Amino acid sequence: SQTIHQWPATLVQPVGSPLSLECTVEGTSNPNLYWYRQAAGRGLQLLFYSVGIGQISSEVPQNLSASRPQDRQFILSSKKLLLSDSGFYLCAWNGLGTGNTIYFGEGSWLTVV
Amino acid sequence: DQQVKQNSPSLSVQEGRISILNCDYTNSMFDYFLWYKKYPAEGPTFLISISSIKDKNEDGRFTVFLNKSAKHLSLHIVPSQPGDSAVYFCAASAINNFNKFYFGSGTKLNVKP
Numbered sequence: 001s002q003t004i005h006q007w008p009a010t011l012v013q014p015v016g017s018p019l020s021l022e023c024t025v026e027g028t029s030n031p032n033l034y035w036y037r038q039a040a041g042r043g044l045q046l047l048f049y050s051v052g053i054g055q056i057s058s059e060v061p062q063n064l065s066a067s068r069p070q071d072r073q074f075i076l077s078s079k080k081l082l083l084s085d086s087g088f089y090l091c092a093w094n095g096l097g098t099g100n101t102i103y104f105g106e107g108s109w110l111t112v113v
Numbered sequence: 114d115q116q117v118k119q120n121s122p123s124l125s126v127q128e129g130r131i132s133i134l135n136c137d138y139t140n141s142m143f144d145y146f147l148w149y150k151k152y153p154a155e156g157p158t159f160l161i162s163i164s165s166i167k168d169k170n171e172d173g174r175f176t177v178f179l180n181k182s183a184k185h186l187s188l189h190i191v192p193s194q195p196g197d198s199a200v201y202f203c204a205a206s207a208i209n210n211f212n213k214f215y216f217g218s219g220t221k222l223n224v225k226p
Contacts, residue, residue: 032212034214038215042216042218043115043216043218044157044202044216044218044219045200045216045222046203046213046214046215046216048213049213051212059213079157088154090156090157092156092214100145100146100147100162100164100206101147101159101162102159102214103159104149104156104157104158105156106155106156107154107155107156109154
């Protein structure tokens with residue numbers, strides 16, 4: 001069966017520090033991968049999506065970047081965090097066998113202080 | 114510009130009664146719609162979906178209705194249970210751009226015992 005995992009689950013980072021969130025999918029190949037953010041009191045905002053290795057589409061200009069170094073690995077990064085980067089980050093995937101449905105990881109709670 | 118809107122941030126319902134969660138969209142190209150349930154600090158879990166060729170889809174206590182002319186969909190939960198208390202997100206995608214899923218801002222449902 002397919003599973004998706006992301007880590008770390010929670011982190012507290014100072015302003016100006018770097019960020020790396022990692023997401024991996026198991027049990028499938030060539031998935032579409034997504035990064036969403038849920039800011040406090042707001043909905044789910046699509047940040048990046050990827051249809052293949054090295055292929056990244058950015059939805060909104062921001063202080064973040066994404067990379068897909070391997071087929072089932074998706075990384076969200078920042079060189080210098082801002083206070084406004086705080087939020088709940090969600091990795092998601094869809095692909096073979098999922099139809100038009102996307103499935104989410106457990107989420108990573110980032111607090112920038 | 115938010116293409117999927119949930120105008121009710123919260124809803125309170127008595128246990129055993131019907132819960133109706135509403136969602137509106139603006140993009141007429143959307144042809145697939147989904148509902149997700151989310152608990153705090155967890156990733157959203159898929160509940161039910163509907164394609165634009167249907168106007169109703171039912172799965173146990175959950176029914177989704179789609180009114181294409183009004184660009185409106187709703188999720189009915191009957192009967193509501195305390196365990197249904199969570200934030201519910203609607204989402205939409207278009208077959209010509211199926212990699213993108215747009216989410217509403219969510220409705221927090223509280224089912225009172």
